[in-house]
Amino acid sequence: MSTILEGLYYAESHEYVKVEGEFGYVGITDYAQHELGNVVYVDMPEVDDEVTAGENFGAVESVKAASDLISPVSGTVVEVNEALNDNPELVNSDPYANWIIKVQLSDPAEVENLMDAAAYKAAIGE
Amino acid sequence: MENKRTCLYDKHVALGALISPFGGFDMPIQYTNIVDEHNAVRQACGIFDVSHMGEVLVTGEESEAFVNYIFTNDITDAPDGKIFYGMMCHETGGVVDDLLVYRMGENRYFLVINASNIDKDVAWITEQAKNFDVVVENQSEKYGEVAVQGPKTEEIVERVLGIHCSDLLFYTCKEVEYNGETIIISRTGYTGEDGFELYGSHAFTNEMWDKLVGSGEVKPCGLGCRDTLRFEVGLPLYGDELTDEITPLEAGLGMFAKLDKEFIGRDALAAQKAEGLKRKIVGIELKDKAIPRHGYEVEADGKVIGTVTTGYNSISTGKSVCMAMVDIEYSKLDTEVAVRIRKKVFPGVVTKKRFYDKNYKK
Numbered sequence: 001m002s003t004i005l006e007g008l009y010y011a012e013s014h015e016y017v018k019v020e021g022e023f024g025y026v027g028i029t030d031y032a033q034h035e036l037g038n039v040v041y042v043d044m045p046e047v048d049d050e051v052t053a054g055e056n057f058g059a060v061e062s063v064k065a066a067s068d069l070i071s072p073v074s075g076t077v078v079e080v081n082e083a084l085n086d087n088p089e090l091v092n093s094d095p096y097a098n099w100i101i102k103v104q105l106s107d108p109a110e111v112e113n114l115m116d117a118a119a120y121k122a123a124i125g126e
Numbered sequence: 127m128e129n130k131r132t133c134l135y136d137k138h139v140a141l142g143a144l145i146s147p148f149g150g151f152d153m154p155i156q157y158t159n160i161v162d163e164h165n166a167v168r169q170a171c172g173i174f175d176v177s178h179m180g181e182v183l184v185t186g187e188e189s190e191a192f193v194n195y196i197f198t199n200d201i202t203d204a205p206d207g208k209i210f211y212g213m214m215c216h217e218t219g220g221v222v223d224d225l226l227v228y229r230m231g232e233n234r235y236f237l238v239i240n241a242s243n244i245d246k247d248v249a250w251i252t253e254q255a256k257n258f259d260v261v262v263e264n265q266s267e268k269y270g271e272v273a274v275q276g277p278k279t280e281e282i283v284e285r286v287l288g289i290h291c292s293d294l295l296f297y298t299c300k301e302v303e304y305n306g307e308t309i310i311i312s313r314t315g316y317t318g319e320d321g322f323e324l325y326g327s328h329a330f331t332n333e334m335w336d337k338l339v340g341s342g343e344v345k346p347c348g349l350g351c352r353d354t355l356r357f358e359v360g361l362p363l364y365g366d367e368l369t370d371e372i373t374p375l376e377a378g379l380g381m382f383a384k385l386d387k388e389f390i391g392r393d394a395l396a397a398q399k400a401e402g403l404k405r406k407i408v409g410i411e412l413k414d415k416a417i418p419r420h421g422y423e424v425e426a427d428g429k430v431i432g433t434v435t436t437g438y439n440s441i442s443t444g445k446s447v448c449m450a451m452v453d454i455e456y457s458k459l460d461t462e463v464a465v466r467i468r469k470k471v472f473p474g475v476v477t478k479k480r481f482y483d484k485n486y487k488k
Contacts, residue, residue, distance in 0.1 A: 038161045040439040041415040041446070043468065059468060061417045063160045063438065064350055066468075088415070 001126055002031035005096055009111045010120035011072040018099065019111060024073045025099035026051075028060060028091065031124050036062040039091040042084040043069075044100060049077045051103060053110050058100070060091065073110050075103040132177035133270045133328035134335055141346055148349055149241030151178040156348040164351040164441045167317050168485075171276035172347035173338050176323070177331060178241035181269045182251060186260035189233040196254050196390055197227055198374055198383040204229040209297040209312055212382045214250070215391025219373040219398060223247050224364055226314065228299050236310065240364045254390065270331025274338060275321030275347075275355075277485065283322055286341045287334065291322055296488045304330065313487075316352060318359030320487040357436050357449070360409070360480035366420060366435045367407055367449055373398060376406050376451070378479065407435060408457050409479035410465065411447050412472050415439055418448035418465040424456075425471060426463045431456045434465060442482045446472075449479050 008016045014032035017024040033039065041061040051057045051071040058069040079102035084090060090098040115123060129152040138145060143154035154175065156163060166172045184193055194201055199212030208229045214222040223243040228236035239247045248264045255262050274283060283291050289302060291311055299312035309326035324334055338344040353363065362368050367377050373391075374383045375398055385396050412418060417439050424432035437448025448465065456463055461476040 037156065037159050041417055043416060043470075061439070063354065063441065064155070066417065066419065085415075 002029065002034060002124065003096070004030070004117045004121050004126075006117045008096070008117065009072060009114035010117070010123075011070060011114055012123065013070040015070060015072050016096070017072045017103075017111060017114065018096075019105070019108070022105055022108070023078065024075065024103045024105050024111075026072060026101050026103060027095055027099040028069070029120070030095050031126075032067075033092050033095045036060060036065070036067055038063050039088045042088050042091065042100060044080040044084070045077050047077055047080060051075060051077060051101070053113070069100065071103070072114055073103055073105055073107075075106040077101050078104050130178070132175055133331050134175040134177060137332070137335055137339075138175065143346075143348060149178055150244075151241055153178060154346075154348040156350045157346045160348070160350040160354060161441055163345060163347040164354050166345035167276045167319055167347060167351065167355055168442060169276070170345070171274065171278040171282050171343060172345045172351075173335065174273040174275065174347050174349075174352055175335070176273045177270040179271055180239040180241060180244035180247065180264070180266040181271075181325065182237040182239060182248060183263045183265050184235040184237060184251075184260055185233055185263075186258070187233060188259040189235055192255060192258040192260045193227060193235050193237075194387065194389065195258070196251060197225075198389055198391070199227070200384040200387050201227055201229060201235075202387070206231050207298045207300055209299055209314060211297075213368070213374050213379070214247070215374070215383075215389070215395070216370065217391055217394060219375075219391045219394035220370045221364070221368045221372060221374060221377075222250050222370070224362065224368055228310070228312065230299075230301070230310075242365060268327070269325045270328045271323060271325045272331055272334050272338075273315055273317075273321060273323045274344065275315045275317045275319050277320055278343070279319075279321045280487070282338070282341070282343055286337055286343070289324075294322070296486050305333075316361060317355035318361070318482065318484040318486075319355070320485065351441075353436070354438055354441050357438055358440050358442055358482035359484045360449070360478070363436065372451070375399060376403060378407050403454050405432070405451055405453055406457050407449050407451050407479060409447060409477040409481060410450050410463060410474045411445055411477045411481075412465060412474035414472050415446050416467045416470070416472050417446055418450070418467060418472070423466045424450045424452055424463055425466060426456050426461070431463065437465075440481050445481070447477070447481045452476075
């Protein structure tokens with residue numbers, strides 16, 4: 001069973017966003033990291049890059065495949081998780097503590113288009 | 127078309143393996159994760175179901191001459207038990223398949239071919255055999271095969287299976303009587319580590335699997351780490367580094383193509399060698415950790431100069447590396463090139479295509 005945290009918002013493409021005030025922390029779900037297997041590289045945008053809900057902002061690479069990252073929200077990247085440059089496997093060990101980008105949300109209401117924990121749990125068939 | 131299953135398929139499912147299609151078979155890609163399985167083979171012992179591989183037996187009066195005619199390596203006067211690596215080539219020099227040839231005895235040769243090429247190879251070999259006094263038999267359905275690989279393999283095979291193997295030298299084989307059947311064991315593999323491959327009936331293959339996995343000392347390993355292991359030591363995979371359009375010389379396998387004897391494709395290879403190669407497969411090491419994968423473009427001087435054939439973040443070294451077919455002028459060691467990965471271009475340098483040293487027992 002995958003870990004799914006209450007209070008987060010989830011996208012069909014298996015990213016989550018955790019909203020704190022005007023910021024959103026975006027990462028991939030526990031289900032996604034398990035499906036990918038050993039993560040060896042996270043291709044992240046740069047600070048000040050714009051991200052748009054539903055559009056690509058990077059990739060997570062496991063040994064066997066590269067998987068695009070789709071942003072669940074729109075806004076400006078204010079921080080990237082630099083720890084993932086040296087230790088990408090942190091995404092496997094705790095994907096919720098190890099978010100990938102911190103976004104200043106341009107439209108906080110967008111999260112209403114995402115799933116809550118219960119809906120995501122149903123979506124992945126667990 | 128429905129994929130085939132090997133005689134060990136039910137074991138893979140019971141172990142919870144991730145199953146994916148490969149070469150027309152539903153094969154286990156990983157049981158736990160690729161990194162742990164890879165490291166088990168580098169450090170201890172792992173077992174692979176390679177029953178999908180094809181086996182072709184060539185017998186008859188002209189067996190040696192025939193095999194030498196379709197095979198790039200030279201098997202002349204080989205002693206019984208000797209094994210050769212090489213290719214079968216088209217007249218153009220492109221590769222039909224790469225394979226092992228086992229000299230089992232006089233006028234008896236056992237060819238081990240790639241799963242994805244079984245139908246193509248058998249048709250091609252049979253066609254070439256028309257003018258020879260030989261019998262070509264596809265025995266792929268009859269044989270199961272396991273590869274047991276890693277530095278602890280010899281001791282484990284002797285003790286757990288009770289099969290004497292320490293007498294076998296690298297690239298030799300023998301037939302052994304086991305529970306009333308004749309099985310083949312060879313000191314070969316596709317991981318860069320010491321190890322053995324065992325060929326026998328489906329029942330024998332299941333027994334080998336059960337005994338070795340049941341011992342708790344041998345880790346079930348999927349095709350995922352088989353690819354990362356062979357890649358790190360620079361071994362080619364048909365479909366990536368070898369194809370109908372790539373010659374052994376371009377793949378850097380000229381030492382297995384003996385141009386001083388006759389074989390199909392020999393003239394094309396001799397001409398290519400005389401003219402000089404226009405492209406070849408090299409290693410490339412990237413400075414960053416992004417992963418260059420099959421099909422990605424290699425760039426230099428603002429243009430595309432090649433294509434990645436296989437690439438990984440090497441599990442044994444931690445570096446992002448690939449093999450790539452590049453224009454010959456960019457093939458020298460230390461040449462600066464770059465690989466386009468998604469929207470970005472990642473710089474790297476040309477290296478040898480062996481990223482990790484082999485650890486064979488010779």
